[in-house]
Amino acid sequence: MRIGVLALQGAFAEHKKALADLNVKTLEIRQKKDLEREFDGLILPGGESTVMGKLLKELNLFEPLREKIQKGLPVLGTCAGLILLAEKLSNDNHVYFGTLPVTVKRNAYGRQLGSFFTQGEVKGVGKVPMTFIRAPYIEKVGAAAETIAEVDGKIVGVRYRNQIGISFHPEVTDSRKLHRYFADLCEKAKSGNL
Ligand code: GLN
Numbered sequence: 458m459r460i461g462v463l464a465l466q467g468a469f470a471e472h473k474k475a476l477a478d479l480n481v482k483t484l485e486i487r488q489k490k491d492l493e494r495e496f497d498g499l500i501l502p503g504g505e506s507t508v509m510g511k512l513l514k515e516l517n518l519f520e521p522l523r524e525k526i527q528k529g530l531p532v533l534g535t536c537a538g539l540i541l542l543a544e545k546l547s548n549d550n551h552v553y554f555g556t557l558p559v560t561v562k563r564n565a566y567g568r569q570l571g572s573f574f575t576q577g578e579v580k581g582v583g584k585v586p587m588t589f590i591r592a593p594y595i596e597k598v599g600a601a602a603e604t605i606a607e608v609d610g611k612i613v614g615v616r617y618r619n620q621i622g623i624s625f626h627p628e629v630t631d632s633r634k635l636h637r638y639f640a641d642l643c644e645k646a647k648s649g650n651l
Contacts, residue, residue: 458644461486461496463522465512467504467537471628475636476500489517498531498643501538503590503626506563509537510553519553526556531619531646533639539622540593547596557620558599565594565611565624579614579623580605582638587613587625594624619651 460476462469464485473483484496499522501509513519526532526542534542534557542557549563564571571591578584580603587608595612598604606614606623613624621642627635645651 458482458640458647459484459494459496460498460500460640460643461491462500463502463509463513463518463538465504465516465518466508467502468535468626468628469500469502469504471626472500472502472535472636475628475633476640478633479636479640481636481640486518486522487516489521492518492521497647498533498639499525500639501532501534501541502628503536503538506537506540506553507551509541510551513541513553523554523556526554526620529619529646529651531639531643531651532621533635534620534622535626535628536590536592536624539595539624542620542622544599545597557615557617557622558602559595559615559617559622560597561593561622562596563593564591565596566592575608577606577608577613579635579638580616582634585627585632585634586630587627588629589613589625592624595622619646 602617
């Protein structure tokens, strides 16, 4: 089992470290050639969605990755990664992968005061520390998708089949619960039990 981590920009090293702590192998995805190797899940890290979106297209990673997600590859998008997955952005005209049926608001907590720390419950995972950094939140969840986390009445986590999108950064905390949950999902998908 190996999990690909999109490593173009942003907090990919922290995700790799989190998975290494769980003895899960990772593969950095930086260029098209990297897709020749097998991987059983994909993490889209936080960072700057506009930059990642542009690089994904320039490096010809965009279409093959979108196809893999659509075919059921488990994917975890954190913060900017959630923005990359969203079907719609309420305050931005871009749509990137567009595979997750949610409407997301970018920089939803404001640009200056948008970073904060709290703890909250994630369905199927338990209570986890949550670090928000110029974070988006989810304004609308499509009928087939499930809300898995809320903070102060705002939706900050959603799951739709093989896709998980969260507003916060689990990789910058000591908790590995969310990465454990995602790695288990990847194991299940690999053995055809998702
Ligand atoms: N504000 C960033 C964006 O819109 C996301 C911030 C993050 O990933 N920490 O892409």
